[in-house]
Amino acid sequence: MSTLARYEHFGVDLAVLDLSTTEVLMLGTEVVFPPLAFLLVLMLLALAAHQAVIVLLHRGRRTVPYVIAVAAGLLGLVMFVRGMVGLLWVELSKREFPGLTPICLGLGLPLVAYGLWIARELRSPGRHTRGVNEVLILVGLAGMTVIGLFWATNVFAGAYGRGRAAEAAAELHTRPMVVLDLTQRLYLPEDLAGVDQFALDDGGSFTVRCQGLRLLTEAGGRLFLVPPDWEGAGRRTIVVPNDDSVRVQFLPD
Structure with missing residues (x-):
């Protein structure tokens, strides 16, 4: 996507270049690092935050986990609504920060689910077994997150390619x-x-x-x-x- 957008800026379709798969991958390697770094940082922050919530729940602290549950639920709901608006309103998604709509769609409902999980743990900690429905919900949320991240990376790659093309045109x-x-x-x-x-x-x-x-x-x-x-x-x-x-x-x- 990055290479396609880069050469489209100069009026050249990627198919006309007749590049091999290896050449396309080599040209687009640089675009991999920013989203990969963002994903790793996001995972580390999420794991650290979750570990902190676990510690607070084990210590019997209720106020902070309750605030986190409410904040996660509200933030996830807002993100999901924003993602749906961007999905249905194409003009908005064209003008937004690259990848905002897919990120909101991919992380909105998982945040809501996480807030509900914290609330459930506050009511009856450690007394739940996962049924079939809950497993299916978790699979669906994981799939939505993966799709959102792939979509966001795809959008970012296009924007990155256009930016690199504009930079090359100026130099x-x-x-x-x-x-x-x-x-x-x-x-x-x-x-x-x-x-x-x-x-x-x-x-x-x-x-x-x-x-x-x-x-x-x-x-x-x-x-x-x-x-x-x-x-x-x-x-x-x-x-x-x-x-x-x-x-x-x-x-x-």
Whole structure:
């Protein structure tokens, strides 16, 4: 999703790049770390909070666990309602912080269930056996949490890819400059900023030189090139073969 969103910013569909599974995974590796770190921190905090609740229940303290139960129940209810609103109101989910709706849906009802569990333990601690219905409820809540986390990660990956693409578009001047020797001119606007085409008279088969384009990526035996001023009037991605029909030079910034 991150790689798809990144190249869509430049008008290139991921299928056109014809990347292998390994290449796609390598390009998207960086997006894995933020949600994975968030998930691990969330798990550690949840385990620590649950352990604290267990200690308070064993010591016979009722006030703090009761407050936690009420807070968890209310927060979970609010999150679930917010998640349902985002699910049904598409425009809201498009403008929200990435992943807010799936996170609310995934964690809302589990928080409500946790608040109810604390309340039950306060009434009759340790005297409950899990029946079939309770096991099914737990499985359903776990499944909802997993789906919500996967969905949130998917949304975050898309937003991350778009952010990385915008960052790359603003820093195209740092990408390698490409000099192309061609047998015919590229069909480009005459006023495309930073890109020049002129006749090449060296007696060979290449008659035109084009310089100034920046390398976006190389994939499937083709070069995907963009003008250095992407935010200007020249929003386009030029694709040329990376074979003997084109003579290519890369110049550092």
